[in-house]
Amino acid sequence: MTTLPPAVQLAPHIVFDNVGKSYAGHSGLVEALSAVSFDIRHGEVFGIIGRSGAGKSTLLRTINALETPTSGQVQVHGINPAKLDEEALVTLRRRIGMIFQHFNLLSAKTVAENIALPLRVAGERPALIKRRVDELLNLVGLTDKANVYPAQLSGGQKQRVGIARALVHAPEVLLCDEATSALDPETTQSILTLLRDINRQLKLTVVLITHDMGVIRAICDRVLVLDRGQVQEVGKVWRVFGAPQAKATQALLRPLQQDLPPDLAQQLMSAPTEPLDRAVFSLRFAGSRHAQGLPLQALAALGPLVTLLHGGLDRLDGHALGQLLISAPVANLPSLETLHHATGADHLELLGYVRTN
Numbered sequence: 001m002t003t004l005p006p007a008v009q010l011a012p013h014i015v016f017d018n019v020g021k022s023y024a025g026h027s028g029l030v031e032a033l034s035a036v037s038f039d040i041r042h043g044e045v046f047g048i049i050g051r052s053g054a055g056k057s058t059l060l061r062t063i064n065a066l067e068t069p070t071s072g073q074v075q076v077h078g079i080n081p082a083k084l085d086e087e088a089l090v091t092l093r094r095r096i097g098m099i100f101q102h103f104n105l106l107s108a109k110t111v112a113e114n115i116a117l118p119l120r121v122a123g124e125r126p127a128l129i130k131r132r133v134d135e136l137l138n139l140v141g142l143t144d145k146a147n148v149y150p151a152q153l154s155g156g157q158k159q160r161v162g163i164a165r166a167l168v169h170a171p172e173v174l175l176c177d178e179a180t181s182a183l184d185p186e187t188t189q190s191i192l193t194l195l196r197d198i199n200r201q202l203k204l205t206v207v208l209i210t211h212d213m214g215v216i217r218a219i220c221d222r223v224l225v226l227d228r229g230q231v232q233e234v235g236k237v238w239r240v241f242g243a244p245q246a247k248a249t250q251a252l253l254r255p256l257q258q259d260l261p262p263d264l265a266q267q268l269m270s271a272p273t274e275p276l277d278r279a280v281f282s283l284r285f286a287g288s289r290h291a292q293g294l295p296l297q298a299l300a301a302l303g304p305l306v307t308l309l310h311g312g313l314d315r316l317d318g319h320a321l322g323q324l325l326i327s328a329p330v331a332n333l334p335s336l337e338t339l340h341h342a343t344g345a346d347h348l349e350l351l352g353y354v355r356t357n
């Protein structure tokens, strides 16, 4: 298999240039998107995250012209979908597959017939349709379900059919509209793994929208945070997760943070009462250092009796990210500056003190 040179892989595939979209609502215009500018590169898995109503669906749907911007423009492969006539739009949409939260399968058709449908509509020959459907069933691991109806499938299997159907025309872009929101955590993981495999095998650009930071962490290369129709931040996932700049990102990341467990929070005092008390520190690692992992010696800077209380480190794209909660006896504690330097944490905070049991 030949690999494309980096410049080609990084070339913009989809460009948003000052895109705005407003809808007529009950009490005036609703500005769903406002001055949105960014680009998505060839072959990347790009995530768009935001709260409900942030404008994610509207943004995704401008890529295949299911929505048309009120101002600005979108370019896909250098083409503005909003400017195309019906016939040219059909051709462009074949280059852009899409999957949905609720799968959108036809219940009266079998798995194979659901996948074959777009090819039948396009007037392809039966032999070609059969070959292509078999290939796709194999790709998504559903060869044994070809003649089964959607009602007999699990949610994860239905989404696999949705993925196979989205790939029938060998598109260059796959749009995923909350594709795992209706699935349990284990099935979500298997669908995300499948999407990542497809992205790598087929060199497909994947654009997904979600309200779940876990999905972004699992498969995205870069992420855009959208709030009230505006771009809050965009960047590599490890950077945005390690050092979120926007309030909206910080709020979305809260559920993934490891705060002081309630039993320890209850015991926390603002000042030590005796030398045997222990100071509790939070150390945050934003991925800028410790690419090889955090040396345990770095924690020894807190003294020989340091205790790891809670937390953990994740590896994202070769960067160590996370938070550790640590305690150490107050007697002979080095200064905060010394600890900060010695541990290599991006952020070090003294949370309070607890009694030694």
Ligand SMILES: Nc1ncnc2c1ncn2[C@@H]1O[C@H](COP(=O)(O)OP(=O)(O)OP(=O)(O)O)[C@@H](O)[C@H]1O
Pocket: 023, 024, 025, 030, 031, 032, 050, 051, 052, 053, 054, 055, 056, 057, 058, 059, 211
């Ligand atoms: N067809 C429409 N007519 C009027 N308002 C709309 C329409 N579609 C979306 N909106 C409004 O535009 C804003 C953005 O909606 P959008 O569905 O894009 O957000 P979202 O981030 O995808 O939300 P969710 O996660 O809940 O699906 C919301 O205020 C919504 O009510």
